[in-house]
Amino acid sequence: MLTDEYVKRVYAQVEQRDGDQPEFLQAVREVLESLQPVVERHPEYEANGVLERLVEPERIVKFRVAWTDDEGKVQVNRGYRVQFNSAIGPYKGGLRFDPSVTESVIKFLGFEQILKNSLTTLPMGGGKGGSDFDPQGKSDAEVMRFCQAFMTELQRHIGQFTDVPAGDINVGAREIGYLYGQYKRIRNEYTGVLTGKGLEYSGSLARTEATGYGLCYYTQEALRVLRDDSFAGKTVVVSGSGNVATYAIEKATEMGAKCVTISGRAGYVYDPNGIRLDVLKDIKAHRGSIKEYVERVEGSEFHEGVDNVWAVPCDIALPCAHQNEIDEEAARTLVANGCTVVCEGANMPSTPEAIEVYKAGNVLYGPAKAANAGGVAVSGLEMSQNSYRLSWTFEETDAKLQSIMKEIVANSLAAAKEYGMEGDLMAGANIAGFVKVADAMVAQGVC
Structure with missing residues (x-):
């Protein structure tokens, strides 16, 4: 609920200007709801028009x-x-x-x-x-x-x-x-104007794996801190079949989990024995359809309808496909089937109604802006390497990625606790990310 008058005024302005942009409105409202206790404590943000400027692109x-x-x-x-x-x-x-x-x-x-x-x-x-x-x-x-x-x-x-x-x-x-x-x-x-480049022309080792690996590092750390638990022995449902999904499966499997699904535009694959990465990577290498998987792996099944992947029973769900892929009904199905953790590899894959279901069901929920930040983190590290004209080893880059993802969990939980929302990773991520940007905006004046 929007209760703060400043926040309500800003959101009303966004609705008036961008009422035909549902995805943007959804993202803005979710963030502003979390920020209400912050702007109440910091009147300088309102005095400097921070929220008005934050929601309007430069x-x-x-x-x-x-x-x-x-x-x-x-x-x-x-x-x-x-x-x-x-x-x-x-x-x-x-x-x-x-x-x-x-x-x-x-x-x-x-x-x-x-x-x-x-x-x-x-x-x-x-x-x-x-x-x-x-x-x-x-x-x-x-x-x-x-x-x-x-x-x-x-x-x-x-x-x-x-x-x-x-x-x-x-x-x-x-x-x-x-x-x-x-x-x-x-x-x-010849500059570092793009990241995700090939290794032959100033790309970074571990960039391909970064979002999927980072998702798992974040999830593992959140499980450790909040549940005294880990991926070990867990059944995981993953949506998508691109880089994020592929490397999330790889790292979760390495951490002791069994990942049983992948999905594409037409439907999803269920493999009760765990997705075979060698087959998945080969299919993606020649830009094939995931339907090929069931032709090559005995005991696996292809099911029409990508949204139905959330009906597969699991302990952990890692949505890695696209925005709003988990609605209220899918979230209820996940919880009813025993899912206790949802961490997001895609951007905004859960609708607001789905998030409410997670909260009501005591699901450990890791929001996309925190859980999938590993990709842009290693992109930032690639920028640093380009500036220095250096190339770090895979192990060096991966260690930095692990440290960043653990720090995101810690900073999110600390911010949530400071503003009376202890244990809320979503609110904590929004607050921790916002305060740094807001303080910089105030320091730089109205621009």
Whole structure:
């Protein structure tokens, strides 16, 4: 509930201006609800218009992307870059290529990124971008031509000290390579303007694994601190089948869990013996369908309807697919089937109603902006390596990632306790991320 008058006034203004952007409104309301005790204690935030400025992007770039397909036909997509807040560092956030991309989706992701980046303790502001282009089913040449056209416009607005994009859904090593090549061609400079680059051209070891591994480091630490427990012996349901899901399965399995599902656009795979990573990685390497899994692994099953994955009984759920994939009904099913932990690898995968179900069911809930911050954390470490012209070992980078994720848990719990919400990881993440940004905004004046 919104009870603070300042918070209510700010949210009403957002509703009036952006009433046609449901994902953005959802993200803003969830954060503002958590921040009410903070702004009540700190009147300087209201005096300096911190919330009003926090919910309004510093800049939105929206542009046409015209490219030619393999048949010689011109195709047109929309491109976006939202540069949301630079109070603590250059804008930082991924690029998403998916038909679901809209201005609302990019704005919610950019808004969440402000607090997520703050939580890592690294000097990075919040931004996000992407396009409604769908790489699936496209040839490598078509993807290259699209990426080159996209970067031809985007390069005007980014730079290593201004805005450093990375990958997100459907933007992996192939896409980052094409984007970086075009940036370098146009600007004639070799800088760390993108992260998630190949190891051959200044990428970082452990970046591919970072979001999935970080999700598990966060979950393991939260379990240890709040439940005196661990992944060992647990059954885990995972949605998605991309990098986040793949490496979350890898690390959770290494920690003693059994991960029994993956999912895609058409449905999900259930393997009661535990997902075989060698098969999954091979399928993803040739951009195949997860339906191939059941053809290659005896005893596994394919089920239509991706949302039905949450009906599989489990101890821990790791949603790693997309926003709002767990609604109230799915959350009730999870709790009824014995799930006691939900930590988010995707961005905002739980609806507000689902989160209320978690709270009522005493579920340990790790929100996306904290639990999946490992990806951007290692992106920040890649930026540092690029600046120093150094390359750290996998072990060095992974150790830094583990330390960052443990610190996020500790800082979230400390912030929640300070404001009377002990044990609430969601409120704690919002508060801990916000206070650092808010104090920087106050210190820098009205800008």
